[in-house]
Amino acid sequence: MRKAMLLCCAAAVLSACNGTPQARRPGLWAQTLTRDGNSTRLGPMNSIRVCINASRDAANPVFNYAVAVSQAKAKHCQPPVAKRGLDGVYSFSLTCPIPSGNGVTMTKGTASGDFNSHYHLHIERTVTRPPPFTALNSHHIDDIDGAWLGPCPPGMAPGDMVLANGVKLPHGMMQDPHRGLFGSHPRPNPSPPRIAERP
Numbered sequence: 001m002r003k004a005m006l007l008c009c010a011a012a013v014l015s016a017c018n019g020t021p022q023a024r025r026p027g028l029w030a031q032t033l034t035r036d037g038n039s040t041r042l043g044p045m046n047s048i049r050v051c052i053n054a055s056r057d058a059a060n061p062v063f064n065y066a067v068a069v070s071q072a073k074a075k076h077c078q079p080p081v082a083k084r085g086l087d088g089v090y091s092f093s094l095t096c097p098i099p100s101g102n103g104v105t106m107t108k109g110t111a112s113g114d115f116n117s118h119y120h121l122h123i124e125r126t127v128t129r130p131p132p133f134t135a136l137n138s139h140h141i142d143d144i145d146g147a148w149l150g151p152c153p154p155g156m157a158p159g160d161m162v163l164a165n166g167v168k169l170p171h172g173m174m175q176d177p178h179r180g181l182f183g184s185h186p187r188p189n190p191s192p193p194r195i196a197e198r199p
Helices: 053-057 065-074
Strands: 025-037 047-052 081-084 089-095 104-113 116-128 139-151 162-163
Touching: 047 089, 065 089
Parallel strands: none
Antiparallel strands: 025 047, 025 139, 047 162, 081 089, 089 104, 104 116, 116 139
8 A cells, every 4th residue: 555644743642742642442443534535545444443442552552752753763854743722632743854855744733532432633744855756746635533433342352453345354464544653554564463354
């Protein structure tokens, strides 16, 4: 799957204020992803149900400022900026150089919600390259909506996902959308432990 949003910026938000990642409520979460207002561009990844418990969320949080700072340094990015407004909405931004000096990637966005029943991430990414690479310039907007559905159903363990097409991905086969820190949208892990199945 091709490179997409730098969701790492989302990782910089909530914990910037209190030093710890914002935890999702344990249970079954529905996550809907749209690209540039189109909910079909990501195929079966546009709508996901994922089972979360405390340990799974701790290992794979929606936001993790420490991870964002560490990876920003590794990629020679400017330090992530994150703040919380008086209305409770978080805003974040990050600027990273493209390797070989071929431009910069600027990411900014907002995050809102209580992370107990719902949350919303709005992320904008702009790629700016110098001549003769200007044809590769781009601007994309991603929105991620999460909604708590209730307890995880029988047969669905923490970390398991069900895609929009009904395919079940066991824990470890696919990264959670929020694991796209400084990289891509959800993608298969290099060595998936089990075969995907339809429930």
